[in-house]
Every structure is written in structure tokens, then in C-alpha cells.
Amino acid sequence: MKKAILIPGNGGGSTHDDWFPYVAEGLRARGLQVVSPGTWPDAELARAEYWLPYLEQLGADENTILVGFSSGAIAAMRHAQTHRILGSVLVAGYHTTLGLRTEEVSGYFDQPWDWERIRANQQWIVQLNSPSDPYIPIEEARFLHERLGSDYHEVANRGHFYPMAEFPELLAAIDPHL
Template sequence: MARPRIIYIHGNRTMHWATAWTPWLRDELRNLGFATEFQTFPDSIAARREYWLAFLRDHLRAGPDDVLLGWSSGAVAAIRYAEREKIRGSVLVCPYTGLDDELERGSGYFDEPWDWPAVRSNQEDVAVFHSDRDPFIPQGQFETVVEALDAVAFEIPGGGHFLHQREFPELLEYLRLTYG
């Protein structure tokens, strides 16, 4: 099977896609021969569902040959996208199912129940990367996503929310072994 295109979805409150480990990962993936899309999404601060899912569908044309790589609220967008669209797989970094946060409540991602069976059946592979010490997302959130999607889980000790890492070798290795 051909290598998929890796589409990166950053989190909310982001002015530009290139933060922390993401420039390094993009370069490493390209060096391995992957096609990639690392772009700043419209409405990047609020990350509203109506704009982000349309951007994935209409601008990036995410589909069955693509892997969505979402970080934080970008992972939430990837989950919602897979409810209705076929993709090759998703890699969810610090995903969650809802936080008591005003910006999150206004995003539109949490206005309806999750259709976990649809999310799972619309893709071949799902992986979750999280830390044992995320300062923003409770551990139970990760467990919920892993269980609901029968995902492969990777817990990175001391990783926090992965904001301070300049490299993310575990993530690169997963992508290389699974899709390379």
C-alpha cells in the first residue's frame, strides 16, 4: 500500500502551525518520502468546528489516502472529521472529549454526542499519544478516547502537553513503522 499523506491539525490558541516539535516532524517525514500538509488553519485561535472541518474537506481534501495527525483540539477535529469521512488513519496527540473551558465550549465540537463506532469504522488505524503529566487534560480523557476507538496508546513519561519538545521521535517512529 502506498504511503499516505500526513495532514497535521494544530491546536487552538495557535497563531502558526510551526510550534514545538512540528517543524522537526514535518522535515523528518518529508525526508522519509511522505507527502505532508502542515498549514495554519483558519480561525486558529477559536478553532471552530464549522471552519476547521470545512478546511479539511474543501481545501486540504482529506480522504481515504490520508492520515490526520491532530494535536490537542486538532485531535478533537480529527475525531469529528472521521465521524463522517473515510480516512486512512489518525494519530491523536493529547486528545480529549470535552473540557470545562469557555473557548472549547464555543468551538462546536461538543454540541452533540460522539459517534465512536463511526469514527472507528471510517479508518484503519488509530493511535493516541499522551503524557502521564499533561497540565491541561486529565488522564481519564485519554483513557476514554483509547477505549472508545480501540486505539494503540503511547504514554510518554513527563511529556506534559508536548509544548517544550523540539523533537518527537516516538511519534516519528510510529508513523514510519505503520505507514512507511
Template sequence: MSEEYLPGKAVIVPGNGGGNVELCLWYGWTRKRLEQIPNFTCLLRNMPDPFTAREEIWLPFMESQLKCDNRTIIIGHSSGAAAAMRFAETHKVYAIILVSAYTSDLGDENEKASGYFSRPWQWEKIKSNCLHIIQFGSVDDPFLPWHEQQEVADNLQAELYKYTDRGHFQNTEFNELLSAVKKLIPTVS
């Protein structure tokens, strides 16, 4: 594989909710560890419109500010997973890693306002624009029914890491995610 197609960076797209994402959940922990990989970088930024996470704001930010491209591994959590999937409908990326991904607004007005769920998912376009699709989900997620997480995995033919005890992945460390990213980087053993 030519160097132009090797992953050069990861971008962590957080879930909605606001606050300093560097201090939130596993995001900063993961960024610090990925930054230790030679010739690799990891971006983590406070997103604009952090509470509603509107697609019309987040996707342009991912393109223009985070510079997501065909050498980027997008790690999306919750609303960030929805953003990663919608981004990959229209942009080539090296990989998407989806954590707590879902397919509908779940009857929630804020989720509906985000815009991600206003039209059918373009599963085939997402698959054709990503070299790798990995998904982490847990059947005990208090916010997302398992059938929606499974729908994502089935439609994207994702490499699925299915848990029974991880909830919404709100822990402060995420070793399995770190290992998954490292496997995608050919220069890391």
C-alpha cells in the same frame, strides 16, 4: 492492499493558539522529516480561526484545502485531535494519530465555543472510517485530565502510547510520533 489505499500523505492539524505553526512545537520538525520519505508528502498549514478552532471552520478546511481522504494520515494535537476525531466521524481516512486527545470542553468557554463537544462522540463511526488509530497521551498533562485521554483510547480501541512525563507534548521534537507514522507506510522500513 491496493495502491489506492496506501497512505500518500500526512496532515498535521495543530492545537489552537495561533502563530506560525511551522515554528511551533514539534510540528515543523515532524513535517520536514516526513517530507523526506519517497512518494510521501506532509502538509502543515496555519489554520483559519486559530484561537477558537471552530469545528464549522476547521473541518471544511481539512476537506477542501488539506484534501484529507482515505489515503491521509491525520496527525491531530489537542484541538487538532478533536478535529481529527470529528472529521473521521463522517470521512474515511487511512489513519488518525491523536496527540493529547480529550472528550469534553473541560468547562472552558473557548473549548465550548469550538463546537467539538456539543454532542456525543460517534466512536463506532470513527473506528469504521479509520484503518489505524494511534494515540499519544501523558498522565502529567497540565491541561487534560488522564481519564479523558483514557476514555478516547478505550472507546476507539486506539494503539495507546501512555507516558508519565510528556505533559501536553509541547516539545520541539517528537521521535516516537515519527516512528509511528513510518510504521503506517508500507514502503518505509
């Protein structure tokens, strides 16, 4: 059975808040098993040393779609760099530390990105970013799109995709891949 694992961003985010329950319900209605554990270990910093093994514990495999938000998108990309998955949805993704100390210590940026492996280890990648995001410059998103060949969606006036209770653009973007 296909499943989706929902991955929040750092700063204590939870997959039981904002648009995550809406997306979880929509994915279940599309026949997917949804893994949404709420708060993740090391939720404030979302360090790779905790999150990448946790993804393995949750059973991320070749039948899994990873839905990652912000630093959760970074975790999804790093997981896909070394593991086969079905696909990924990267919401507010980026590829540098953005000059932030929390990102510098996260462990996700200690090695170069292997874009080819990330692409090769999954069947598809959907990416959603907003030009109005106050944290992620749109150039970061466009760079990811160029490297990953993602199904790219720039969503106007959505900021950093929170706070918001619904996210129909995500479900519409993923539908062609299911």
C-alpha cells in the same frame, strides 16, 4: 500518494512551530506528502465551523493521515466521524469540553461522539498522551483509548507536548502503520 495533514491546537498554534517541523521532516523521509499550512483559520478558537471545511479544502481523504494536536485531535476525530481517512495520530486528545468556555463554543461537543464510525472510517488510530499534561487529565486519554481501540502510548514527563522541538515518540508510534 499517501499524505499527512498536520493540525495544530487552538490558541493561535502553528504547524511551523514546536515539534511540527520535526514530524513533517520525518514523515517526508518516510515517503509521505506533508500538508502543513502553518496557521489555520480561526486559530484562537479552532471552531468546527471553520476547521472541518478547511480539512476538506486541504484534501483530507482515504489516503490521508491526520496528525492532530490537542483541539486539532478533536478536529481529526470529528472529520473521521463523517469521512474516510487512512489513519490518524491524536496527540493530547480528549473528548469533553474540560469545563472550558472556549471548548464549549468550539462546536465539537454539540453532538454525541460516534466512536464506531470514527473507528470504521479509518484503518488505524495512534494516540499519544502524557500523565503530566496540565490541561488534559489522563483519564480523558484512557477513555478515548477504550472507545477507539487506538494504538495507545502514554509518554512520561511530556506535559502538553510543547514547547519541544523533537517528537521521536510520534514517528516511532506511526512507523508500524506505514
